Amino acid sequence: MRRIVITGMGAICALGHDAPSVWKAMTEGRPGIGPIHHIQPGQLRNGGIAAEVADYDPKNHFDDARAALLDPFSEYALIAANEAIRQSGIQFQGEASARTAVVIGTGAGGETTRDDLYERLYGEHQGRFHPLGIVRMMMNAPASQVSMVHGITGPAFVVASACASSNHAFAQAAMMIRSGMVDAAVVGGTEACITLGTLRAWEAMRVLAPDTCRPFSKGRRGLVLGEGAAMYVLETLESAQKRGAEIICELVGTGMSSDAGDIAAPSDIGAAAAMNMALRDGGLAPEDIDYINAHGTGTVANDSTETRAIHRVFGEHARELLVSSTKSMHGHALGAGGALELVAAIGAIHDGIVPPTINYLEPDPACDLDYVPNVARERRVNAAISNSFAFGGLNAVVAVRRMG
Amino acid sequence: MSNVQQETFDIIAKQAKIELDTIKPESTLKDLGIASLDAIEVIFDIEEHFNINLPNEDTDFDNGTVGQLVEAIERQLAQKTSE
Numbered sequence: 001m002r003r004i005v006i007t008g009m010g011a012i013c014a015l016g017h018d019a020p021s022v023w024k025a026m027t028e029g030r031p032g033i034g035p036i037h038h039i040q041p042g043q044l045r046n047g048g049i050a051a052e053v054a055d056y057d058p059k060n061h062f063d064d065a066r067a068a069l070l071d072p073f074s075e076y077a078l079i080a081a082n083e084a085i086r087q088s089g090i091q092f093q094g095e096a097s098a099r100t101a102v103v104i105g106t107g108a109g110g111e112t113t114r115d116d117l118y119e120r121l122y123g124e125h126q127g128r129f130h131p132l133g134i135v136r137m138m139m140n141a142p143a144s145q146v147s148m149v150h151g152i153t154g155p156a157f158v159v160a161s162a163c164a165s166s167n168h169a170f171a172q173a174a175m176m177i178r179s180g181m182v183d184a185a186v187v188g189g190t191e192a193c194i195t196l197g198t199l200r201a202w203e204a205m206r207v208l209a210p211d212t213c214r215p216f217s218k219g220r221r222g223l224v225l226g227e228g229a230a231m232y233v234l235e236t237l238e239s240a241q242k243r244g245a246e247i248i249c250e251l252v253g254t255g256m257s258s259d260a261g262d263i264a265a266p267s268d269i270g271a272a273a274a275m276n277m278a279l280r281d282g283g284l285a286p287e288d289i290d291y292i293n294a295h296g297t298g299t300v301a302n303d304s305t306e307t308r309a310i311h312r313v314f315g316e317h318a319r320e321l322l323v324s325s326t327k328s329m330h331g332h333a334l335g336a337g338g339a340l341e342l343v344a345a346i347g348a349i350h351d352g353i354v355p356p357t358i359n360y361l362e363p364d365p366a367c368d369l370d371y372v373p374n375v376a377r378e379r380r381v382n383a384a385i386s387n388s389f390a391f392g393g394l395n396a397v398v399a400v401r402r403m404g
Numbered sequence: 405m406s407n408v409q410q411e412t413f414d415i416i417a418k419q420a421k422i423e424l425d426t427i428k429p430e431s432t433l434k435d436l437g438i439a440s441l442d443a444i445e446v447i448f449d450i451e452e453h454f455n456i457n458l459p460n461e462d463t464d465f466d467n468g469t470v471g472q473l474v475e476a477i478e479r480q481l482a483q484k485t486s487e
Contacts, residue, residue, distance in 0.1 A: 262441075
């Protein structure tokens with residue numbers, strides 16, 4: 001079977017505008033959650049907090065012609081993809097262009113564009129819509145933009161599975177590379193969901209925390225939305241070696257499952273099935289895993305269920321490994337979540353530092369693992385998994401390993 | 405039984421498809437078999453019916469009783485009248 005390696009990584013979120021800044025912030029336990037800037041507090045019921053991309057001006061990244069086509073969810077995807085491709089040094093010329101895929105996970109789509117258009121229609125009763133509304137908001141826009149800007153002519157599309165979209169994208173790209181359909185893929189996830197309409201809908205579900213995100217902690221009160229993107233260059237080991245590219249780590253396995261149960265409540269059985277499949281797919285034993293970047297949303301239900309799932313899969317080894325949720329810092333970026341969180345899993349392998357779960361108050365008896373509370377920990381990490389479990393019972397897990 | 409309690413119990417019975425007389429002030433929504441999104445829908449129906457907002461603190465589905473929920477609704481209604 002063809003081995004798949006990661007040779008480029010890019011990211012933008014509340015913690016920074018490139019992957020090194022995001023990773024550094026994670027190791028420092030820096031909070032990215034705060035009051036929402038571009039929505040007036042009176043318009044929200046529940047605290048009005050999120051993890052927004054800060055100090056950001058698209059004019060610093062795009063010329064006017066390109067900017068006119070972009071909703072923020074495509075801007076973030078392009079910024080992260082540009083960084084990943086630059087780091088990788090990969091070129092998409094000739095046949096390589098057709099043998100590269102673009103697969104991007106997103107949950108919500110072009111929400112800023114949609115919100116603005118509907119405000120004009122229903123709020124201001126304006127009859128005229130901007131003609132570029134559709135090309136900005138369509139779910140596939142980020143994949144199209146990455147393919148256009150970089151001249152990638154192979155298969156390109158978006159996958160949507162809410163909070164698991166990124167990890168489903170990794171799984172899809174890995175299958176295409178393994179099958180021989182393509183030799184490389186630009187893959188990740190993006191989301192720009194901090195809009196009034198989206199926030200009000202999440203508030204109505206009563207899962208948003210009014211204070212902050214405290215995964216696995218006693219006193220946790222829910223999730224906090226985040227936004228951003230992370231993108232990676234995947235290619236075959238052979239291709240990376242031939243190019244003399246620096247290999248960041250190996251993507252060894254992916255696992256996917258569906259709960260086929262409740263539309264919202266999580267299932268430890270479904271979550272465990274996806275983790276087991278990722279281990280099996282990567283030829284890993286449970287004891288090989290040193291770190292789990294948890295889904296860890298900060299809701300009462302997710303964190304206790306995920307803990308039970310980890311016990312199910314790892315048995316006694318669950319007590320040995322480290323588990324943390326970086327959502328405590330960059331918020332829950334929905335379709336971009338798995339991609340942003342892979343920065344943490346890769347960083348842990350690369351630098352031997354496990355990022356913490358911040359805002360942790362005290363242990364909850366239903367969450368009895370080592371969640372690396374509040375302060376990063378030095379630990380050699382050879383292999384890690386990153387969990388994503390979506391509303392609708394769709395689970396996807398990615399396993400990465402140090403390149404030996 | 406107060407009107408607010410009567411109307412609240414009617415909403416719960418309808419949403420959960422249970423007999424009205426199975427609902428007691430000391431039952432939790434969990435006891436009544438109303439979990440997850442169903443419980444959130446019950447709260448939504450109550451908010452719509454009384455035109456109030458119930459803070460998350462007043463909607464503890466696991467431990468909060470239906471009686472406490474009625475008290476929270478009455479508090480919100482009183483606040484609305486005084487505004």
